[in-house]
Amino acid sequence: MQHPHPSHTSPGTGIAERDASDANSDDGSHGDHEDHSGHEGHSGHGGHSGHGDHVGQFRRLFWINLIIAVPVVAFSPMFAMLLGYSVPDLPGAMWIAPLLGTVMYIWGGRPFLTGAVSEIRSRQPGMMLLIGLAITVAFIASWGATLGLLDHQLEFWWELALLIVIMLLGHWVEMRSLAQTTSALDSLAALLPDMAERIDGDEIVNVSPTELQHGDLVLVRPGASVPADGTIREGRADVDESMVTGESRPVTRSTGDSVVAGTVATDSSLRIEVTATGDDTALAGIQRLVTEAQNSTSRAQRIADKASAWLFWFALGAAVITAIAWSLLGMPDEAVVRTVTVLVIACPHALGLAIPLVVSIATERAARGGVLVKDRLALEAMRTVDAVLFDKTGTLTKGEPVLAEIITRGAEETDVLALAAAAEAESEHPLARAIIAKAQAEGVRIPTGSDISSTPALGVSAQVDGDEIRVGSPRLLEETGAREIEDAEAWRQEGAIILHVLRDGEVIGGLKLHDEVRPESREAIDALHSLGVEVVMITGDAEAVANSVGRELGIDRIFAGVRPEDKSSKVAQLQKEGKKVAMIGDGVNDAPALAQADVGIAIGAGTDVAIASAGVVLASSDPRSVLSVIELSRAAYRKMKQNLWWAAGYNLISVPLAAGILAPIGFVLPMSVGAILMSLSTVVVAMNAQLLRRLDLHPEATVAALRDRR
Template sequence: MGYMVEPIMDERTPHDGHSADGIAMRDHGAGHEMHTATDHVPSHDPHADHGDHTDHAGSHDHAGHAGHAGHGDHVARFRRLFWIMLVLAVPVVAFSPMFAMLVGYHVPDVFVLQAIPPVIGTVLYVWGGQPFLTGAISEIRGRRPGMMLLIALAITVAFLASWGATLGLLDHELDFWWELALLIVIMLLGHWIEMRSLAQTTSALDSLAALLPDQAERVNGDDVELVAPADLRVGDVVLIRPGGRVPADAVVVEGSANLDESMITGESRAVPRAIGDQVVAGTIATDSALRARVTAVGDDTALAGIGRLVAEAQSSSSRAQRLADRAAGWLFWFALLAGILTAIVWTAIGLPDAAVVRVITVLVIACPHALGLAIPLVVSIATERAARGGILVKDRMALERMRQVDAVLFDKTGTLTEGAPAVTGIAVAADFTEDDALGLAASAESDSEHPLAAAIRTAAESRGLARGTVSAFRSEPALGVRAIVDARTVEVGGPALLRQAGVTEMPEAAGWRAEGAIILHVLVDGRVAGALRLADAIREESRAAVRALQQRGVDVVMITGDAEAVAASVAAELGIERFFAGVRPEDKSARVAELQSEGRTVAMVGDGVNDAPALARADVGIAIGAGTDVAIGSAGVVLASSDPRSVVATIELSRAAYRKMRQNLWWAAGYNLAAVPLAAGVLAPIGFVLPMSVGAILMSVSTVVVALNAQLLRRLDLRPESVAAAPEQRTR
């Protein structure tokens, strides 16, 4: 330390009696942020059966793809099965007497040709229908009848009726071989498209895993050897070349570089990393080489932690999903009842053959396929988009509730502010400029390790001020620092220094003191050259975040342990009208409850241990990436970066996802409710009868529409700079 910390800090920060909310002298490097943001999460293998898609299977437990090990395998399976069945369906349709009669040609009365539809049709039923038949058995065993049972009933009735007609046991008009073939082909096409959509969604985890390089360069003495990232061990030193990816979480031991962390934090700007800074697996060194010592590998890395959060969010249930599950169950019984009534009515009017056709069509068109896909697909895409935007959703319900949030309670220190002191104002005496006063102070503080000295040096560097020649540096307890700078005696300190020198403070100091700022004076050859105002620096992003939230009708409230003057100053600068000051750590959750008692839906944003109870009490707890493990463990959403604009992005994502869920539910359920009566033949009296094959096509189209509508969510721009832009800029 350049000078005694305690006495000077006592004089400079009279209101800083709180330990947790004062100007925190802690590391908030982004590399450290990512490590603490994810290193604590519960154990969950990010690569273990993430294709299982629990919710999807829960709403319609297709044996064809429920409980499967990976959507990618099932995409290939359904694609292959679809093309094989399509080829087999061509001769079945071409040599079907009923189809030939409809089109206007005649199938020769040759046994071999007439045997083609029933023989190949049976292959289609057994092979092509196998996913639906086994799915139906699973649903029966699980006592959860759903769409697979409906499809199985439809193709089984068509299969048995066709064999009955072929053998002469039933009317020849019940020969449905060609319709059965088309039905199975269309169903397989719908499942292929569905599986491809789900595979694209769950690729969030695969793309996270793909961020790791194929090989790492491990330094072994004077040699560099190529190894797989999985072979790295804690303590190994790795070489990261320009343009290369970091193979594991590590701390820089040699060199400096700008790292692209956008794939982890969502921040578009490259961030500087030097000796002692943390670097995160999957990030890219853009301009220079680094050597770094591995601090975490495998499941302990930040990247693996993000994967666990994404997997847990995608497998967790939500209110909307439970609604869709119930709706799918109700729709099954609705379809079954409609099928029974259809059979009774058509048989009663003397058309039993037509009754079979109508029942099959009802069962096919009523399949709640689209309904079962409506919610899981939206949620999966939303959690993927969130992860890519640096928003890690631990609890899917938290993401769902964010759309209802009308009050965001921000912890001040480390959230709206940097959590470290910065020079926020300069006053100068006659014959001195701001650059003169700041440059001399920075030079005098050049050998000091005090956080205030570091803030002064940083401010001087940001202005491009060169340091003078320094000698005779010394720190004086309770006073400050003293040095010879370019042959002039320069002193920097607080009120005690002024009293010793017998000089008066700058006029601006009184106003700064009322705002709770730290004030240091700069003396040159015994006279006051200027004064520096230091305070917890407000993040540049905080202003945009507050403004964007207010534009969306969300009230912004600030909470801090700082004194009233400090809180009022920060609130005024950010445009925050309501704040809680002087709040003890144990009382923060009570302030959340106070807002909730006013009928507010509250999101709490914090990063410290003392924020954990408030995060847990809030309707939605949001921990910023620089936060402690305790805070993150209490939150439902974790921001990978410390950018408060990500809170706005979370609300935008929640609202957009809800819109898509609602649209999909209305389309899926509404389509079925309208189409089933048509399939049953309610318009038959006026001559309109819905063909079975058209019913199957419409059912598949419904699934495709829902899937495509959910995919539109991928177009949502969650970049912090975009979501916090003015409304007129966002619509351009």
């Protein structure tokens, strides 16, 4: 049975009949739906465009090269000398390190070498070029030393092997954190039915929606999706438009009204004349908005890439100065040793892990706290957000109606509730479920009804204990001539749904239903205010509904009656005011706004499209999880800065020492000591990143921690 849309409300008001598209929202599977637009700024990493393939590539390369590295290091003469042991006296032992080292350079080093070439072509030198330069110098110098052409101190096979293995590990971790496959646009297409029922004369033919043409007549059965934009030619039904238009409850549509592709006829059949197909539909328009917003996203270059670019020029300049200085001093052999030492020591082992390791651990901790991070740039940007824009229905509210109040007229409240529940007993409509749930919660005995029927736009009727019981909207009163309850106007001002209960044509009570506010919402908003963040609410509902929720939650600013095509423009409006905006939504109509925002956050009960358009997904529907994202962003950023300063600081100190800046006072940094320091810097970076594991990101813990700081 289907309830009508109350006649006093406009198409923009009310309660959402939730779409059942949240089946996979909390299992992490939506990580595959990520758009990767933000990572194009990662230009320094040549060949990183296909992250799904690169995860497997770097994983295989790491494990295989780790195995190969063992004999390379063990049979490296310089490594044996450093540790004080002799290379085993086996036939051909002297060639094990050079030959396997060559395999590692060509195969394991290939991603870095191709990335270096890419950086040279794009004239943006960075980490890849520095890595490529270091392993190439180490490779050439090592062969020169092996063949007796250069000083034996220039045998770097062990360093080359460890360098390649460590960098492969770092990039494997990075690629795993960035892995993704499909985009939001695929999910938009999934809203359309697989088949449409076209009416050809007296026959109904199943065709693909792509085959429909302007002027075709199609049949949409109850519960089915509208295959194309059109005009209703026959029928009347409540249409669930929540996944496309942002309406928070089904809207009554009848002959002459327009409907859009992807919406659902909930209670009755409709015959619709197609007026737009393909790229001309409203759904395609939303698709274009998503594309445009994603394409206009800032391509922020990573901090590590910038640091690597600076480090590249610093190391290259130091190497050139070192070569010139030692040559002018008449020590060409020492010039080669010192120059190669500078280039090898300058290679950013720790810098290569500084960012991806923090991201990997932060992502893992986030998942345990119900936060799925899909876009690293979104996570980084969250710490700067100063305005959080919440979609109302399904985000701040539960998106389903509850029976909040009963007013009686000549009857007991329990009797009114029992009779209404009896009439609604066979209905699956959200309003009916709310009435029955209230009766069950109050322990009211529900009598058995008979001859139950429903009338679109009016309500339901049934015979209960010999009386005719009717439950419906104010339009039902227009038909019967009955007078509505006294509190109806006040309820109407609050934007509530109003139903009347009639017994034998006389009104015996009124039911006030509204979208229930999540109990966590107020706590989340108070905590955001404590952080100095402005809270804004956006909704397709009328102002009465929006203002009622806004007053209850203490929201700073409200955008009401906003159509889907305008949501992204509201985000842009806030951005033009100089605000960094995080948008939290759960519907298809939110997708363009999620993509437009500085940070798009899809709440867990949302659709695949909203999830695919967002950079962060909240696995639960708890709005307090937004605070977890902010805390995670700030903590991760602190660790990134600490790691970058440590990793870059090591180079800033060790490179001049390796170049021999203190040689006049008798101190020159040996390459072995530099290599050990380089390894230690990697350990320090890794251990510092591990401290993130102490962060508890469960919403309750995050709110409690913020409360303790006040």
